[in-house]
Amino acid sequence: MTPAARVAAAIGILDEIFAGAPAERALTRWARGSRFAGSKDRAAVRDHVFDALRCRSSFGWLGGGETGRAVMIGALRSQGLAPETLFTGEGHAPAPLSAAERAALPDPSEMPRAVARDLPEWIWPLVQQAHGAAADGIAEALRHRAPVFLRVNTRKQGIEAARENLLADNIETRPHPLAQAALEVTANARRVQASAAYRDGLVELQDVGSQAxxxxxxxxxxxxxxxxxxxxxxxxxxxxxxxxxxxxxxxxxxxxxxxxxxxxxxxxxxxxxxxxxxxxxxxxxxxxxxxxxxxxxxxxxxxxxxxxxxxxxxxxxxxxxxxxxxxxxxxxxxxxxxxxxxxxxxxxxxxxxxxxxxxxxxxxxxxxxxxxxxxxxxxxxxxxxxxxxxxx
Ligand SMILES: C[S@@+](CC[C@H](N)C(=O)[O-])C[C@H]1O[C@@H](n2cnc3c(N)ncnc32)[C@H](O)[C@@H]1O
Structure with missing residues (x-):
């Protein structure tokens, strides 16, 4: 799939999610109906969809609407990319931008704080109540992808030996200070479940907070x-x-x-x-x-x-x-x-x-x-x- 076709697929999936479908179900439905999509395509489309969901309100604001298409236009604009480069209408690319979509090019510096936080409005006071001055930073952190963490099964192997084992499958990791047996995956996270270390029970996928x-x-x-x-x-x-x-x-x-x-x-x-x-x-x-x-x-x-x-x-x-x-x-x-x-x-x-x-x-x-x-x-x-x- 071309990069533009991946964006077009993400738009369709986002529209299904916005209409009420759970994200995982919408992604699975799309994958079943898109046998032509390889594993890299599926991963890229999934990343588009999840990135867009994390930043749904700010991307929608940048794209001038609340549809999957507007949110993906906003996603590209948020990265400083001109949506016109992918929205060409050629092949499986999304249709070119309408005059209204081109005109809706807001000044990012004017984005309201409530929109930029990407949190539902009703919950913001509750996050502030619980976290005070840290609330803004927490909202910002929730706008970004979570790292992949592993827990080393120290009953079977030490941390460094587990890192070596993972490296044999090209999976790069580093220890994390929050938990003693935690490794943060820094390269090739998608290979973890197929790796020998995972298959042999040397590591489990587990968030570092959960481990702490x-x-x-x-x-x-x-x-x-x-x-x-x-x-x-x-x-x-x-x-x-x-x-x-x-x-x-x-x-x-x-x-x-x-x-x-x-x-x-x-x-x-x-x-x-x-x-x-x-x-x-x-x-x-x-x-x-x-x-x-x-x-x-x-x-x-x-x-x-x-x-x-x-x-x-x-x-x-x-x-x-x-x-x-x-x-x-x-x-x-x-x-x-x-x-x-x-x-x-x-x-x-x-x-x-x-x-x-x-x-x-x-x-x-x-x-x-x-x-x-x-x-x-x-x-x-x-x-x-x-x-x-x-x-x-
Ligand atoms: C946060 S999840 C647990 C995650 C799990 N401990 C882990 O580390 O993977 C909460 C679990 O509570 C279960 N649950 C919900 N209501 C329950 C109840 N009344 N009694 C026991 N379990 C319940 C759910 O089925 C769900 O699996």
């Missing part, structure tokens, strides 16, 4: 540890790499954990899966991790369409679900045990306020540790509060 969160957990060596919202099990695996303990994983959606046995086997660790009924009937845990469903605001670089879909009602629903999960987990912790509440949210409503409410309702608990990360720290935004139950 797990490194901050007080994991009891030899204890019983529950990952209550395990999902695909990324944090279970990271915990199991740190200590030898009895690991149990649970998720309201059993389907989300379907790959966990295979991933655990690849990593050389054991993680048992359990239903809610089994947990309630079983012995309590020394540590329960509740990595609750959340707005994902801290990870909006990776799923930028959520940024524009999320609303205040959804936030309230999440806050209620999170409070319910905290209550369920509380009852699974042994006396003296810990409850680690985690989100990838940047909002007080899902973070600080949840903990304050929990502590006000549960006098026999105290907060032992808190960690708050934003994309300004290098990885996704995360919040962690470790709560401790009194001994009796």
């Amino acid at each position: 969160l797990v490194e901050a957990l007080p994991l009891p060596e030899g204890g019983r540890i529950l990952d209550y919202c395990a999902g695909g099990g990324g944090k279970s695996l990271a915990m199991a790499a740190r200590v030898t303990a009895e690991f149990v994983a649970h998720d309201a959606s059993a389907a989300r954990m379907k790959d966990l046995p295979e991933r655990a086997a690849r990593a050389g660790v054991e993680i048992r899966r359990a239903t809610g009924a089994e947990l309630r009937a079983g012995r309590p845990f020394d540590l329960v991790l509740a990595d609750v469903p959340c707005s994902g605001t801290g990870a909006w670089r990776r799923s930028p369409d959520s940024k524009w879909r999320f609303d205040a009602n959804a936030l309230q629903d999440l806050v209620d679900v999170q409070a319910g999960i905290l209550r369920s987990c509380r009852d699974l912790v042994s006396p003296g045990g810990g409850l680690a509440y985690a989100t990838c949210s940047l909002l007080d409503q899902e973070n600080r306020q949840q903990i304050e409410r929990f502590l006000s309702e549960n006098a026999d608990w105290h907060e032992e540790k808190r960690l708050s990360l934003t994309p300004l720290d290098g990885g996704d935004g995360f919040f962690l509060s470790v709560l401790r139950r009194k001994t009796e």
Whole structure:
């Protein structure tokens, strides 16, 4: 595909997303119907679509509209490129610019701040409330692609040996200060999943913030540890790499954990899966991790369409679900045990306020540790509060 044809494809996909289709589904539909597109074409179109979603409001402003076409015109203008060079109408290129589109060439220095932030207006005060002077920088960070991070499975190999292994597949990396076992991929990130190091369980794909969160957990060596919202099990695996303990994983959606046995086997660790009924009937845990469903605001670089879909009602629903999960987990912790509440949210409503409410309702608990990360720290935004139950 020519560069112009890739832009034309992105325009069609963006229009589908703007009409309500989830980004991944729209991309998959396009790929299925475009067998002529090679892997480089698919990657380039995906990058166009995700870049445009991250900067939807500012690109739309530069392109003079809210359609996929306007946003892609704005995307080119934001890079100082004249859209006319690709919008030629030749072959599979998008149609040439209309007189109105050519005329709509705003002065970028006049872009309103609210547009330039590329955040929905309703959420801006909440980000400011939680992060004060850092809020602007956080909004700016969310406008850019997230780096790819790996976690080295230090049970199998040291950091430098893993880097060598990756290099054999031309994957270049560097350590990252936020987490001990983290590598940031600096070249050929798309080759990771086909690499020998990945296949052999030497590395896992995991954001560095997520790794820092797990490194901050007080994991009891030899204890019983529950990952209550395990999902695909990324944090279970990271915990199991740190200590030898009895690991149990649970998720309201059993389907989300379907790959966990295979991933655990690849990593050389054991993680048992359990239903809610089994947990309630079983012995309590020394540590329960509740990595609750959340707005994902801290990870909006990776799923930028959520940024524009999320609303205040959804936030309230999440806050209620999170409070319910905290209550369920509380009852699974042994006396003296810990409850680690985690989100990838940047909002007080899902973070600080949840903990304050929990502590006000549960006098026999105290907060032992808190960690708050934003994309300004290098990885996704995360919040962690470790709560401790009194001994009796
Ligand atoms: C943030 S994701 C977990 C990500 C996972 N810990 C990881 O590191 O990959 C939240 C998970 O909570 C699960 N979930 C939602 N409501 C739940 C509930 N009431 N009880 C247990 N799990 C729930 C979702 O299915 C989802 O997999």
